[in-house]
Amino acid sequence: MQNYILDYSKSGKQPNIRELTLLNGISYPDDEELIMLILGKGTKNNPIESLAEKVTKTINSSNEEELIPNLKKINGMGESRALIIAAALELGRRRRGILRSSINAPKDVIPFLQHYTLMPTEHFITVTVNGAKEILSTRVVSVGTINKALIHPREVFANAVSEYASGIICCHNHPCGQCYPSNADIDSTKILQKAAKILGIVFMDHIIITKEDYFSFLEHGML
Structure with missing residues (x-):
């Protein structure tokens, strides 16, 4: 089993991203910081900042059917974490209503x-x-x-x-x-x-x- 550790304090941000988000609202974090909030923890060999960067790059270069397999390839992710990211994206997609949005211009x-x-x-x-x-x-x-x-x-x-x-x-x-x-x-x-x-x-x-x-x-x- 992987030894997960809390490492927001190593991000160099004062205060950390959780505190800044609570203070400024959920629209405040950038994409990588949102991934940090979703995952919460990095691993001993893959700090949360590095993990979030890799996850963000994978999201931006993967189509729907490739996303979970590609996320699972990242050291420190695994099946459960890949499903968490995919589920968050799907929920956001549904709430935003991208499908069936009309394009007139x-x-x-x-x-x-x-x-x-x-x-x-x-x-x-x-x-x-x-x-x-x-x-x-x-x-x-x-x-x-x-x-x-x-x-x-x-x-x-x-x-x-x-x-x-x-x-x-x-x-x-x-x-x-x-x-x-x-x-x-x-x-x-x-x-x-x-x-x-x-x-x-x-x-x-x-x-x-x-x-x-x-x-x-x-x-x-x-x-």
């Missing part, structure tokens, strides 16, 4: 993807919708480098086809902070648009997001 999808702007590498994400433009799912298709995420139409549309989605919105973050599309972004968008037409799926938009802004191919007349 590019800006409507931004709140569901904004957390990817905090990632140091590019994440390519797809959002699928039904005929009423209600969200069916959001999925990470690819995680790349600081300025590139490799994608292939096969991976981009696999989930949309299996869900019988009527439409798809593609999105990726620009860690560099520049919100304008690169030549590669423009070329890949044209390819994805052609693939969507062949599959009978509406290619609704390709959106680039940064911490401060977003760029919509649709709004700029590039679709």
Whole structure:
């Protein structure tokens, strides 16, 4: 059995994150600090700060069916802790109502993807919708480098086809902070648009997001 120890006092925060959250409200902690609050303890070889960082990275790079297996691979997690994290995420998803939320304009999808702007590498994400433009799912298709995420139409549309989605919105973050599309972004968008037409799926938009802004191919007349 692993020897869990309380180690919030080692975080270097004065006062600690529990006290700050009680003082300022549950919206105060960042993502890693929320994970620290959920798990409560680290292990002898994996302090809570390090564990929370690894869990956060895994959450941001895993799709739903991969999440629990990937969390279990982290030293200090195990099945019970992986289930705790997955359950917390599912509860938040249900309460927030991401599924069946209607997307009528590019800006409507931004709140569901904004957390990817905090990632140091590019994440390519797809959002699928039904005929009423209600969200069916959001999925990470690819995680790349600081300025590139490799994608292939096969991976981009696999989930949309299996869900019988009527439409798809593609999105990726620009860690560099520049919100304008690169030549590669423009070329890949044209390819994805052609693939969507062949599959009978509406290619609704390709959106680039940064911490401060977003760029919509649709709004700029590039679709």
